[in-house]
Each structure stands twice: as structure tokens, then as C-alpha cells.
Amino acid sequence: MTSTHYDVIVIGTSQGGRFLPIEFARAGRKVALIERDHMGGVCVNVGCTPTKTMVASARLAYQARRGAEYGVHTGPISVDLQAVRQRKQGMVEGARLNYESRLTELQGLGLDLLLGEAHFLAPKTLEVSLQDGGTREITAPLIVIDTGARPEPLTIKGAERVPVLNSTTIIELDTLPEHLFILGGGYIGLEFGQMFRRFGSQVTIIQSRPRLLMNEDEDVSKEVAKILREEGITVLTGAMPQQVESLGEGRMQLTVHTPQGEQQLIGSHLLAATGRVPNTEALTPEAAGIHLDQAGYIQVNERLETNVSGIYALGDVKGGPAFTHVSYDDYRILRTNLLEHGSASTRDRLVPHTIFIDPQLGRVGLTENEARKQGRTIRVAKLPMNAVPRALETGEMRGFMKAIVDAETQHILGCAILGVEGGEIMTIIQVAMMGNLPYTALRDGIFTHPTLAEGLNSLFMTLDS
Ligand SMILES: Cc1cc2nc3c(=O)[nH]c(=O)nc-3n(C[C@H](O)[C@H](O)[C@H](O)COP(=O)(O)OP(=O)(O)OC[C@H]3O[C@@H](n4cnc5c(N)ncnc54)[C@H](O)[C@@H]3O)c2cc1C
Numbered sequence: 001m002t003s004t005h006y007d008v009i010v011i012g013t014s015q016g017g018r019f020l021p022i023e024f025a026r027a028g029r030k031v032a033l034i035e036r037d038h039m040g041g042v043c044v045n046v047g048c049t050p051t052k053t054m055v056a057s058a059r060l061a062y063q064a065r066r067g068a069e070y071g072v073h074t075g076p077i078s079v080d081l082q083a084v085r086q087r088k089q090g091m092v093e094g095a096r097l098n099y100e101s102r103l104t105e106l107q108g109l110g111l112d113l114l115l116g117e118a119h120f121l122a123p124k125t126l127e128v129s130l131q132d133g134g135t136r137e138i139t140a141p142l143i144v145i146d147t148g149a150r151p152e153p154l155t156i157k158g159a160e161r162v163p164v165l166n167s168t169t170i171i172e173l174d175t176l177p178e179h180l181f182i183l184g185g186g187y188i189g190l191e192f193g194q195m196f197r198r199f200g201s202q203v204t205i206i207q208s209r210p211r212l213l214m215n216e217d218e219d220v221s222k223e224v225a226k227i228l229r230e231e232g233i234t235v236l237t238g239a240m241p242q243q244v245e246s247l248g249e250g251r252m253q254l255t256v257h258t259p260q261g262e263q264q265l266i267g268s269h270l271l272a273a274t275g276r277v278p279n280t281e282a283l284t285p286e287a288a289g290i291h292l293d294q295a296g297y298i299q300v301n302e303r304l305e306t307n308v309s310g311i312y313a314l315g316d317v318k319g320g321p322a323f324t325h326v327s328y329d330d331y332r333i334l335r336t337n338l339l340e341h342g343s344a345s346t347r348d349r350l351v352p353h354t355i356f357i358d359p360q361l362g363r364v365g366l367t368e369n370e371a372r373k374q375g376r377t378i379r380v381a382k383l384p385m386n387a388v389p390r391a392l393e394t395g396e397m398r399g400f401m402k403a404i405v406d407a408e409t410q411h412i413l414g415c416a417i418l419g420v421e422g423g424e425i426m427t428i429i430q431v432a433m434m435g436n437l438p439y440t441a442l443r444d445g446i447f448t449h450p451t452l453a454e455g456l457n458s459l460f461m462t463l464d465s
């Protein structure tokens with residue numbers, strides 16, 4: 001087979017795959033971009049965009065049910081899941097089309113879009129199995145891998161004999177589950193758990209580890225569990241699902257080992273939310289001699305270089321924190337180094353995250369546990385949200401703000417904001433951390449009354465006593 005030669009090949013059309021090819025093409029390079037599924041990758045099609053759109057519907061259902069608390073009376077609240085799904089689909093298609101039209105403009109200007117699956121044949125050679133049949137062989141001295149990850153398949157006994165949902169398929173449901181089992185108490189389990197509870201399902205979250213969100217501090221996990229339980233979700237922790245069995249007529253029985261003994265639960269739907277696995281099997285990186293870790297993630301250094309010269313990886317496929325903003329920052333690093341002759345790296349970057357439960361959990365920097373493990377001398381500021389006037393006035397008092405401060409330098413080391421708009425408040429603290437401000441700058445800053453930000457005065461004033 002004859003090969004077509006390019007200057008650059010990018011595999012996957014997510015954050016890196018979305019912007020890098022465009023910039024290379026604009027810089028006059030001949031670029032091939034390969035995608036085997038929907039344009040835009042996970043975030044736009046089956047991740048952030050659809051889930052946050054659906055979380056908004058769920059929040060509205062929750063708020064509507066609380067109307068009487070505010071003196072506003074509505075009729076009975078019901079959720080039309082088909083309409084929720086249509087709204088979600090509109091959002092996804094809008095985002096996807098926007099990107100596709102930008103790419104179309106560049107085709108013919110040095111960018112070839114190949115719809116199909118890429119497999120390495122040799123270090124600088126790929127074969128693409130095209131969606132409309134046939135294969136193409138292509139080569140380039142520079143190859144960027146942005147192939148992401150996918151839901152980890154469920155392996156418990158009986159899983160192959162019942163319908164198992166994952167984060168991609170659950171967003172296509174047209175009818176509401178009567179009783180949804182969720183295996184996994186991480187990001188996906190919690191966001192979907194609260195969402196479906198608010199839509200009207202009975203929900204049971206089964207988390208194998210001793211608490212939800214194991215990477216967060218104990219007080220944060222505990223408060224999150226309390227909030228979910230208040231909404232009527234059953235949260236089982238330290239609970240290992242053993243086997244699932246169909247009972248017919250859309251019902252299934254799940255056997256779970258819990259600290260209190262074995263439990264048999266009856267439900268209608270099962271969502272596996274136990275983590276994700278990298279998309280490296282079909283890619284056959286071993287044919288290029290690219291090193292993977294034991295879990296199959298591509299190993300890179302802080303400049304996102306693999307062990308094979310000229311081959312880079314970014315986003316989820318390289319392991320580490322799996323967020324869109326990380327993938328986007330990876331793209332910035334590659335753009336700087338490959339197009340602007342800079343020397344950007346992942347070293348010391350501050351990576352925040354927000355879990356879009358309600359109230360949100362916004363987190364950045366060190367947790368209290370991490371700071372203590374590092375042997376730092378710290379002070380911990382903590383304030384319940386019901387001490388923030390804005391939260392009281394809007395009737396959204398659940399959760400707390402917590403910040404970890406270096407006792408010697410007064411610099412903020414990290415924070416967890418579990419409260420209304422927790423992601424936005426966390427970002428204010430993140431900016432203070434980026435500017436190396438001491439905590440006193442937020443304690444004494446003039447913030448508009450009554451905003452949530454004003455709560456930061458009170459949060460850091462707790463360190464005065
Ligand atoms: C339900 C859900 C909700 C999420 N919510 C958030 C959120 O709120 N905030 C946040 O920051 N992150 C969120 N994430 C995580 C975020 O979506 C990912 O971190 C992000 O999409 C990773 O981007 P990426 O660059 O690794 O590539 P991906 O988005 O994973 O895209 C990889 C692309 O490569 C293609 N591909 C794979 N293999 C091949 C091959 N061999 N040949 C050709 N093409 C290939 C795939 O089809 C895919 O389009 C969420 C994820 C999920 C699942």
C-alpha cells in the first residue's frame with residue numbers, strides 16, 4: 001500500500017484534536033486529523049456538555065418542588081425525560097456542528113479529515129480503517145495522540161445477562177428508571193445519582209471504598225453523603241457488589257456485601273460508574289514501541305513527549321487527572337512547544353475540579369489530608385454556608401467552605417467549597433493562589449454585599465480567633 005505523507009497527524013478530535021490541527025494548518029503544515037466516532041470527543045458528545053445540560057433540568061425540578069418554601073406555589077411537578085433528552089441533544093449537536101463547520105473551512109487549506117480508526121503500524125506510520133470502507137496508510141514525523149478514555153466495563157457475575165448502563169447510554173434513556181442502582185461513588189455516580197433522584201427515580205449508590213469521593217477529606221465526603229441522603233438517595237459505602245441476576249419484567253436483583261452483611265437489592269436499572277479505561281487497544285501503540293503503564297495509559301514526560309521521538313500524547317489517554325480543562329492545558333503546552341518554540345510543561349500546574357452535584361463541590365490545591373501527609377504546618381479555615389448572607393437569602397445553605405493555609409507563609413494551599421456555586425467561589429481562591437496572595441488579602445478584600453464571594457471575608461476571619 002502506498003502511504004500519504006503529512007507534516008503532522010493528530011488522532012482524536014477532543015481538546016488537542018480540536019485546536020492543534022487548525023493551528024498547524026494555519027501555520028502552513030499539511031495535517032491529517034483522524035476521528036473514529038463523533039467529532040468533538042467525549043466532553044462535547046457524551047461527557048460535560050450533555051451531563052451538565054441534564055443536571056440543569058434536574059436542578060429546576062428540585063427548585064420547582066421547593067417553590068412553596070419561597071412562597072411560590074406550582075402544580076404537581078413531573079419530568080418528561082424525552083424532553084430533557086431532546087434539550088440535551090440540541091446542546092450537543094449545536095456544539096458539535098460549531099466545531100465541524102470550523103474544520104470544514106480548513107479542509108483544502110492543508111487539513112485532511114479522515115473518518116475512521118487509527119492503528120500504528122510503525123513509529124511514524126498509521127493505518128486508518130475508514131468508516132466508509134477501505135484503509136489508508138499515512139506517515140508523519142510528528143504525531144499527536146488524543147484518543148481519550150471510555151467507561152470501564154462491568155465484570156461482576158451476571159453482568160453479561162442484564163442490561164448495564166454506562167455514562168454514554170444512560171443519557172439516551174427515554175423513560176425514567178423506577179429504581180436505579182449506581183455502582184461507584186465518584187464523579188459520574190454522584191452526578192447521575194442526584195440527577196435521576198431529582199427526575200423522580202429511586203436511587204441506590206453502591207460505593208466499594210469506605211466513603212464517597214475518596215480523594216477528598218473525610219468531612220467533605222461525609223457532608224456530600226448527608227446531602228444526597230437528605231434528597232432520598234440510599235448511599236451504601238464499603239459495599240462490594242457481588243452479582244446481578246435478572247428477575248424478568250424489567251427487574252433485577254443485586255447482591256452486595258456490606259459491612260453489615262450481605263444484602264439483596266431489587267431494582268430496575270444498573271449504571272456502572274466505576275472508572276474509565278484508556279483508548280489504547282485499537283491504537284496498537286506497541287507497534288510504534290510507545291511505552292504504556294500497567295493500566296494501558298500512554299506514558300509521557302512533563303512536556304507530553306512519549307518515549308518515541310516526535311510522538312506526543314495529551315488528555316485522558318496519558319493518565320492523571322481526567323478533565324477537559326487538563327486536556328485543554330495539555331493542548332496549550334503542545335502549541336507553545338511545537339508551534340511557538342517555547343518550553344511549557346505540566347510541572348507545578350494547579351489543577352482545579354468541580355463536581356456538579358448540587359450544591360457543587362469546587363476543589364483546588366491540597367486537601368487537608370494531603371497537606372498533613374506532606375508534614376506542613378497548616379491552619380484550616382471552615383465556615384458553614386448558612387453563615388453566608390447570600391446563601392441564606394436565596395435559601396441555599398447546604399455545605400461549607402474550607403481552606404487550607406500555610407501557617408508560616410499565610411499562603412493558601414487549597415480549598416474545598418461545597419456550596420451553591422462552589423465551582424465559582426473555588427475559582428476566586430484559585431486566582432488568589434495563582435497570584436500568591438496571602439489569605440489576609442481575601443479576609444480583608446472589599447467584596448460586594450451580599451454576594452457569595454463576600455463569604456470569603458468570613459471564611460478567612462475564622463483564622464483570627
Ligand atoms: C459523563 C462524563 C461527564 C464529564 N464531565 C466533566 C466535566 O464536567 N468537567 C470536566 O472537566 N471533565 C468532565 N469529564 C471528563 C472529560 O470529558 C474528559 O476528561 C475529556 O473529554 C478528555 O478529553 P481527551 O482530550 O482526553 O479526549 P476525548 O474527549 O476522550 O476524545 C478522544 C477522541 O478520540 C477518538 N478516538 C479514540 N481512539 C481512536 C482511534 N484509534 N482512532 C481515531 N479516533 C480515536 C474518540 O472517538 C474520541 O472522539 C466528563 C466525562 C464523562 C464521561
Ligand SMILES: NC(=O)c1ccc[n+]([C@@H]2O[C@H](COP(=O)([O-])OP(=O)(O)OC[C@H]3O[C@@H](n4cnc5c(N)ncnc54)[C@H](O)[C@@H]3O)[C@@H](O)[C@H]2O)c1
Pocket residue numbers: 183184185186187188189191206207208209212213214239240241273274275276321322323353354355356
Ligand atoms: N465534574 C467533572 O469534572 C466530571 C464529571 C464526570 C466525570 N469526570 C471524569 O471522569 C472520570 C471517571 O468518573 P467515574 O466516576 O467513573 O470514576 P471515579 O474514579 O471518579 O469513581 C469511581 C468510583 O467507583 C468506585 N468503584 C470502583 N469499583 C467499584 C465496584 N466494583 N463497585 C462499586 N464501586 C466501585 C471507586 O471506589 C470510585 O469511588 C473521573 O475521574 C473524572 O475525571 C469528571
